[in-house]
Amino acid sequence: MTIPPTGDSSSRPRPAALNAATATENLNPDPPTETSPDNVKPRSEFIQGVIGSLPLWLGIIPFGLAYSLAAKTAGLNPFEIQGMSLLVYAGAAQLIASGLFASGAPGLSIILVTLIVNLRHILFGTSLLTALAHLKWWQKVLLAYGLTDEAYAVSVRKLTQKQAGPAFLVGAIVSLYLCWQASTFLGLLLGGVIPDPTTLGLQLVFPLSFSVMLMPYLKLGPGQAAALAAGALAIAAKLLLGGNWYILIGAAGGTIVGFLVEKKSKL
16 A cells, blocks of 8 residues: 655655746846846936036037137147047136146146136045945046046935935046037037137036036025125135135135034034
8 A cells, every 4th residue: 555745845856846946046047137126227327417517518519619718728739638638528627727737837837726616626535435335446546547526426415315326426527528529629620710719608507507507405504604605705715815725725714614503504
């Protein structure tokens, strides 16, 4: 008489074919599809960063044209002009350096002046430390290289409030970088045809754009205090010190005041 097996069915021997099929599935899991959330989110944020930076092209294009004209007037050749945009990628510093080249300033002076102008980027990077803390060091280096005033202004709120990840910043950086290169090249091609864009008042596009981006921060006390302090300190530094120190002093002072006011409001 045959006694049927007892106990849990999982203890019964499985056919060899079924075991082989299961092993194959474990060793070769289905690859993630391109529509999986992990793949879609960074790509979507990248596109959003590109789109969010497009309005600033209106200010970058005339700025790039003005740089090309200034650098050409200073005696730089087309390779040097485009090369500075490719490697330095700092609009205000490039304009200042062109003027210093034209005046015959020594190389060390040019380096020190452009360094002072760009010291504000230390504040930009510091404010994004928490949002980018999980990135590798070389990724941070690449983002630091591409971080401009415009890319920062478009991205800082979304990153610090966790509305988007680093891919948004990358999208803004790539978009603005390509626009700067194209506008520099366009200035080289049309330098003898177009007038100086600054004579048309197009240099106002940048401050107006930044003013619009600033508005959401002025709804709260810390933002209002920071803006007032930064404006007052910048005006005072410009009148008393001259040069470009007012940029760093205004930004640093406004940041400190905003931090203190926010900290006090949480007590």
